[in-house]
Amino acid sequence: MSDCKPLEEARQRKDRIVADYRDVADQAATCLDEGFESATGVMQLPAGLRPYMRTNNHLERLNREIKRRTRVIGVFPNTDAAVRMAGSVLIEQNRLAQARKAIFSEETYRKLM
Structure with a gap:
C-alpha cells in the first residue's frame, strides 16, 4: 500500500x-x-515531503550522533555538562541541515495550505 x-x-x-x-x-x-x-x-502531504516525513530515520540518526559523542566523554560531571554536549551536537546538525537543500520551502508551505 x-x-x-x-x-x-x-x-x-x-x-x-x-x-x-x-x-x-x-x-x-x-x-x-x-x-x-x-x-x-x-x-x-505533497510528494516532495513524503520521503522525509514517512520515517523517523533523520531523528534516529541524530540520536545516534548524540550517543556517539557522549560515549567519548564517558561520565559527565553534572547534568548541565551533558545538556551542553547534546546542545552542541544539535547546533552542529542544524548548521549542516541549513547547508542542505531546504525540505520546507515557501512553495511547499503554499501546497500545504
Missing part, C-alpha cells in the same frame, strides 16, 4: 486485502482497517 501513488489507490488495495484476509486473520484485518487513515496520513 505504501507503494501506491494516490491515496485512493492505497484505500482500494487496503479494502481488497481486508476482504481477502478477514476469514483467515480477522484481528489483523480489523487492525489494518481501523488504523489505515492514521498510518497513511503522510500520503496527504
